[in-house]
Amino acid sequence: MTMQQDEPHLQNQKARITSKALLALILSGAVLFPSRASAEVTLSAGIEYLNWDESTTPEVSESGPLYALGLAYTQDRDRGLLLAYRGKFWLGKVDYDGATLFGGTPVQSQTGYIGANNELQAHWRKQGARGGNIDGVLGAGVDLWRRTLSSIQREDYAIGYVRLGIESGTDESSRWTASVGFKYPVWTYENAHFDEIGFDSNPILHPAKEISPYGSLGYRFTSTLQIVGYYESFRFGRSPTVQANELAMGLGPTNLVQPATTMAIFGVRVEYLLP
Numbered sequence: 001m002t003m004q005q006d007e008p009h010l011q012n013q014k015a016r017i018t019s020k021a022l023l024a025l026i027l028s029g030a031v032l033f034p035s036r037a038s039a040e041v042t043l044s045a046g047i048e049y050l051n052w053d054e055s056t057t058p059e060v061s062e063s064g065p066l067y068a069l070g071l072a073y074t075q076d077r078d079r080g081l082l083l084a085y086r087g088k089f090w091l092g093k094v095d096y097d098g099a100t101l102f103g104g105t106p107v108q109s110q111t112g113y114i115g116a117n118n119e120l121q122a123h124w125r126k127q128g129a130r131g132g133n134i135d136g137v138l139g140a141g142v143d144l145w146r147r148t149l150s151s152i153q154r155e156d157y158a159i160g161y162v163r164l165g166i167e168s169g170t171d172e173s174s175r176w177t178a179s180v181g182f183k184y185p186v187w188t189y190e191n192a193h194f195d196e197i198g199f200d201s202n203p204i205l206h207p208a209k210e211i212s213p214y215g216s217l218g219y220r221f222t223s224t225l226q227i228v229g230y231y232e233s234f235r236f237g238r239s240p241t242v243q244a245n246e247l248a249m250g251l252g253p254t255n256l257v258q259p260a261t262t263m264a265i266f267g268v269r270v271e272y273l274l275p
């Protein structure tokens with residue numbers, strides 16, 4: 001959805017959502033932390049750059065910086081099956097270039113984002129021939145975020161997904177790390193709050209599912225400090241059409257749809273492994 005009418009006023013709203021998201025992140029991670037023994041716990045902070053593009057006429061695009069805090073847990077084993085957790089809380093305000101929902105009037109403004117991610121992973125680890133290790137990774141997670149386009153328009157997303165990829169790790173002989181793979185959204189949910197912008201009901205949108213790539217490259221400076229550059233994405237096809245009666249402008253029954261959308265995130269984070 002693409003209506004944009006005025007500047008968002010998000011301070012109180014962000015404070016409430018921030019506290020809830022942080023609590024959810026901490027509780028989700030705590031389930032996996034019965035003991036620090038034989039486990040790696042990593043804290044991270046990073047800066048990300050978001051690109052959001054909707055295939056519609058006129059085209060809607062958003063871009064700008066986001067700020068992220070992360071928490072990671074990995075069982076410390078040399079080989080075989082091990083479990084891991086990845087969590088992230090992120091927020092920011094990006095530039096919006098698009099149009100209003102009705103009439104297609106060009107608009108340039110800003111969009112507020114706030115979100116949290118929780119993912120459980122199973123790794124199958126094998127020792128590398130030249131040091132380090134190689135992990136096959138199977139993950140399942142939930143990504144939640146709010147996209148606030150104006151003081152009266154917001155969209156809430158919940159995406160359940162699976163991840164399949166390969167990661168390389170480090171030891172004393174190899175300081176580089178890397179990962180590559182694909183994500184697939186097995187469940188999509190978008191609440192555009194239509195009943196708050198003039199409609200008589202609030203049908204839920206379900207963007208179509210498409211495969212999206214991810215990857216990372218990191219360098220470990222010390223046994224506890226690493227910097228990582230990464231790319232994450234979601235790609236969605238056009239959602240099935242839903243219908244609601246528009247009352248504010250007297251348009252009556254109106255077809256509503258989420259256009260095909262690409263969400264791409266380029267980031268750099270600093271990781272600190274707790275000793």
